[in-house]
Amino acid sequence: MMETAGPAQLLDAAQWIEPVEASPREPGNRPGFLLRRSFEVDGDVLSAVVSATAHGIYELFLNGTRVGDEELTPGFTAYRKRLQVHSFDVTHLLVPGENVLGAILTDGWFRGRHGFERRADGFGTRTALLAALHVDDGDGTRIAVATDGSWMSRTGHITRADLMDGQAVDFRLLNEGWCSPGASSDAWTAASLGLGDLYQDRNRLVAPIAPPVRRIEELRPVSTTTPRPGTAVVDFGQNINGWIRLSELGPEGTRLVLTHGEWVDDDGFISTDHLRAFDFATHELLPAGQVDDVISAGRDGDVFEPRHTTHGFQYVQVDGLRGDLDPDTIRAVVVHSDLEPVGEFECSDPRLQALHEAVRWSFRDNACDIPTDCPQRERSGFTGDWQVFLPTAALLYDVETFSEKWLADLRADQSVDGRVPTVTPNPAGDGPSGNAFEDLATGSAGWGDAAVIVPWELWRAYGDLGVLRRSLPSMCGWVDYAARSAAEGRHPDRAAARPSPAPHEQFLWDTGFHFGEWLEPGVPPRPDPAADHGIVATAFLARSARLLARVSALLGRADLEARYSGIADGARSAWQAEYVTADGRLTEESQANYVRGLAFGLLDPFHTVRAADRLVDLIEANGGRLGTGFLSTGQLLQVLADTGRLATAYSVLTSTGVPSWLEMLDRGATTIWEWWDGVDGGTARGSLNHYSKGAVVSFLYTHVAGIRLPENPAPDSAAYCAVTIAPQPGGGITWARASVRTRRGRVASAWSIDDEAFRLEVEIPDGTAATVVLPDGRRHVSEPGTHRFRIYSPTEEVRPQQ
Template sequence: MSDVRFEHVRDALGLGTARPRLSWTTLTEARDWTQTAYEVELTVPGGDGPAVTVRVESADSVLVPWPFDALPARGRADIRVRVTGSDGAVSPWSTPAPVEAGLLAPDDWSAVFVTPDWDEDPQTDQPSPFLRREFELRVPVRRARLYATALGVFEAEINGVRVGDEVLAPGWTAYDKRLRYRTHDVTDLLRPGRNAIGAVLGEGWFRGRIGFDGKTRAVYGDRLALLAQLEVEYTDGTTERITTDGSWRAATGPVLSSGIYDGEAYDARLERSGWSLPDHDESGWRGVRVLERDLGTLVAPDGPPVRRIEEIAPVSVTATPSGRTLLDFGQNLVGRLRLTVTGASGTQVTLRHAEILEDGELCTRPLRTAAATDTYTLRGDGEEVFEPRFTFHGFRYAEITGQPDDFDPTTVRAVVLHSDLERTGSFECSDELVDRLHENVVWGMRGNFLDVPTDCPQRDERLGWTGDIQVFSPTASYLYDSAGFLGSWLADLAVEQSADGVVPFVVPRVGVAGADTPTAAWGDAAVFVPWVLHERYGDTGVLAAQYGSMRAWVEHVASLAGDSRLWDSGFQFGDWLDPTAPAGRPDGAATPGELVATAYFARSSELLARTAAILGHTEDAERYRALAGEVRTAFQREYVTDAGRMMSDAPTAYALAICFELLDSDAQRDRAGERLARLVRGNGHKIATGFVGTPLVCDALTRTGHEDTAYRLLLQTECPSWLYPVTMGATTIWERWDSLLPEGTVNPSGMTSFNHYALGAVADWLHRTVAGLAPAAPGYRRLRIQPRPGGGLTHAGAKLRTPYGEAAVSWTRTGAEVTVEALVPPNTTAEVLLPDGDEIVGVGSGRHSWTVTLASEEAELPPLSVDMDVDALMDREEAARAFKDLLISYIPEAAEFIESGSGAAPAGTTVRTIAGMIPNAEKFLADLEAKFAELEGRA
């Protein structure tokens, strides 16, 4: 047996629920093993009562209901589990797992928020306040807990020792409605007699500069404040509380300013040595004020905090053309620098950060107004170490100026920060570029999963854009255990939703003009993300928690669409950043926003109907199923011909219709798939989709029998493509397909990021289709094993720690022979569809292997000819490039049309037909025939 886990957290200290759900996995090599019953035992640590045991006849082992009386606030228990298998064998008991409830109601708090008793200007940079209090402890301590949070970000200390290892706590939520607190076991930090507790506060998201334009400050309030409650249980059974109140003292110190966008300024000469130790000299310290605040907004965290995850050394240290020291860490990352330096008092070292270089210097233009600069002023008494406390940067390169002459820049380290999620999934294949693409997706997620799923981590934005996580959540849920992280964000989405159901563009909602405008694909995160969490983690609790939010969104869209059931009014982001969109109009995609909006309306209605059925809301299920049917009918009537052609003859339109099941018949679906494949081929297998279409286009091709075209699209290296950034040295996913132009210059747009995860959503297709590992039932209770070899790959594989244990699929191809190997976790089954089309229904747990022989990878190709169909030519990469290059040499103005991917030739169009429109057509045809002969070795 593995250890028991509670809800979606690793450390069950200070849970925010009195009845936490339990999960466990069974470790067994037995084939086809299933659970038939489980026993759960509860013991109260240090209690006198006997253990309580409950037996349940059930195969459930993921998020099972709490079978005991509710835990009180601060209630503790040790839980262990044993299971009975289908073979009748009973497992050993698992190791006891501790669980402890946090403070569950406002009345559990006696602390109040305190803020320094001085006036501040929240519209300008302010020094970080330090708060402290001393107290006496009477007899040896048995147990102590610190419950703490802040308006702002904070770090706490007791007796000179840092409490916990969180960074930027308490993180970012909709502070006025949900403020997280954390629980710490501080027993070992206390001692009999005199003690001291303190904290230092930073601006963070609460009062610092935040928002799309970077001009907004003090969004949530103009006073930083601390709430802390230290609860001590003595060995004699008595208890005591030390809380924030009017007796605390405040002062400023070395942190002169700190901001998310602009960085931190630190003057070590102003350090207050021993400020969190007892008997500290409090001369210069002032009083505090009590700040009124509704404690009903306090919640325990659902996911892990931000932590320091790893350190990276520079791969090179060089000088810029201007003579400044430049560090390259070889990886675009999110975090900050730590440097060790010795020098004279007053020496100021400046650290600047950027993702990219231009002409050998830091390119800070994409940062817009974000300074991304830290400064450290030396105190001058020997070796000093500096790492900012209350900021983070997105960077690969860092520039250092002002350092002493003997400073060794090779000792600088980049400290990687992000929410401390557990890695669960991996992927690898025989193509190095695809492997690097997948690694870029991972690093993009790491950088943007810093407490909130942000769009980018570097410029004056870093906001929780709803559309980005809507498309990326399936990939995120595979790569890392994201259930608690995204569940917490969804709770913010629900409380930020307007009374009539509108979901803001960004959650938490700050500083974006028009953020309360309802927009498809963005607002639909309210429905899609909870559904993904249910699908990937088997969590019906998140559906129940978000049901009101999901329903309110669909109802609002229904009111906008009216009786026509077409959402064809108002602003839409649409297929954002379609590469064919006009400059300066990223919303001006080839697929109209109204088509995107109506497609999403249909899909959200369908998912809401399924959710209602799962939750037992029978009438709602029937109603929303009918609504989804009405919207689907309206979509077909307005946007689809009987033959399966879309009104908008663009890839995203077809991908939406296919993947959202909006077509009326198999014939329509087949025709739509054929047209989509023709469009992709006609565009030279380059990307012609934006944020909406890109996650769907490979799936749409695969579902309609065109996986060969999907592979060609995946493996394209010309811009725009997934692999073009890889060939240009990218180590994360870019915001734009051409964030770095082919000649090496940075895209001049004011919206250019080199770390955006949205377009990396294709990784979910890599996991499910290339490797062949997908959920067939919620939480992977049943797996779908269906690898689809192609693209010239010789092997691929995926591993995933599912809620039931490790699953894995890999395949290797040698000639026509493919061997598929799979690992199915205990207590699950798998549906298997082998690459030769053979279906194996219902294999059980354990290791499996199959070898099949495929038909020839490709039929013998006909000779290249000017009388061949253009479609056939486009499938022959070298020949297609030769044709386009020659066409451009005859008609230079054709270059822009070709590179924009503007449409595809009608079916049956031959090369000769197109040549007939070219001046001097006969010479063009002769030159092309000569080029074809050269390619085929006939010259």
């Protein structure tokens, strides 16, 4: 029963309970609550499983021992429609006679401060717990204990807990036996039953499908400084997501304050001003948060490890020390979804290896149950970020179920008119939030297109038609919304200049709010609904409609294939008519617009050549550096290489100065920055941990090493059933190797160049058909196994070697 029952069945006998909270404190300063219930176990127990979920973040304890090793449960979902139920085997923790099941409950994402404007109570105003423990004593499964009105509640040693603001612990308030048999009942009060429609809806209870969040590793300090007496600043050498573990807390009453940050100022103190967001209405700066504090009980063995918050940081400043900080007593704990690594890359240029690792770390730090934009300032599941980065993430880690969980929330949050919110899970769900800017931003091109692009890229990488079937209504909803917006609106400036609309304008999406090509170097952002972002939005309409037509064909929906092919053709023609001149130039010239036109196949062959030439001209005019923004930077190098401009691609990849990837590393980056000049003259700007620009790493796999999936895979070629190995050496690299562990097995490419020859070794798993394309253009169809090739000179025959 316990193995086959669904989440709702496992918790059928349980009732929602709320901790006693007469008058909630202000957001960010709310305590953690303790909940407990004693119960009896008679006789032998063959197995015992506890299942639980919460409005908030919970940790379970049984007889004083923490249950499981998962963090931040039940995770972050669209709570009104999807709430995860986790189950844990606790057979080994039960004892004959009296047992105690307990929980620590804090605000978490449910009612904690969240997002850019750090608003609280996004999903509700009360925290609550739902749990049941099932035991099998050989005569069948029964419920040993479940949450109900007999549970007891009180505050405890966690005096403040918020995912963004931080956590405070007073060890003087800790009763170590609070969840052990025989514990005192003093100061405990009966918990309240949770009442209301949301509590009654058990259909929203779902089983988790993605890997849980866990403590992944610990980092030791690389240096410790003392900028003033009583203060230590610890550098862990790597920007991470997680928390600090501190084992020396000082004499009783010592209060230590830990401030987490990504940079230090010229005086050696933590700098957090660059992480401060602002209120959109008033432009008032908001606190940066990320501050923990702990008060010591002077008790041996107490360890401060704030598991009800997370921080994005490389440095921590410890204030309140009564002596020197012993580096052996402090560790940085790396916390994120326990994803399986699949990709490896190395080459002769150590700068590119460092870039690869910075991107890997940036993704790890932003994979905390959902794909976030940054682990410190917002921690939101921005739709645009994930559609941009997913293909790269799939080369680094197995992100299939991680992404499918998030997609389920996107579908839950999608409006009935098809619009997709900027972030998901979205506190407003599928309705208005009441915040003017947030509601205005819903439906932005390039962000909402995640509804189509994310399932498509999952199909390419993992080959499950199920994700396309589950997402089809959402995909149709988004493209229908975009196409309807294009047909029903005209930008006022265009209408003034051309009173009678041209026929192609029914597919020209030039109205509504769009972020546009966000954060182009030197171009101020234009989050303004009056701005004309038609060249971006129409391109994405064409792209998503084309992908949806392909999905429809894969699912046998000829009617939908015809409909969305027509929209794709119309949007492509509209983009050409409005933005492409007779000589192949764009009417709105930018690197980003040329990249998008080339990457999305919006240009005819004649114009493709001219556009690629013009893209190179713009790069050269920019000092040989990129000028793309958020949406197109990850496609820049591939477009250059695939249009025969490989030397330019490598030149941009290895350039320095601002803007460039290597300049970030030269200035001390260990993760990818939000702004290209994220640190300038010792002053930080914006988040120093945004992975979207790290999409460049896909080029290292697909072009430097040459491991490529089909762009438009059929059912027998998705998920590396078919693969092309086509390395394109350049940039002075003398050797490179990469591998990806796929659903078929390991695909690998390793090459080297010396004075005598180009040598290539490929590894092809069973079930994969491979085409090897050598740098001189010669092709070889390779069966599964390991194959070696040499090119002695451009005129000699390619010699495959088994």
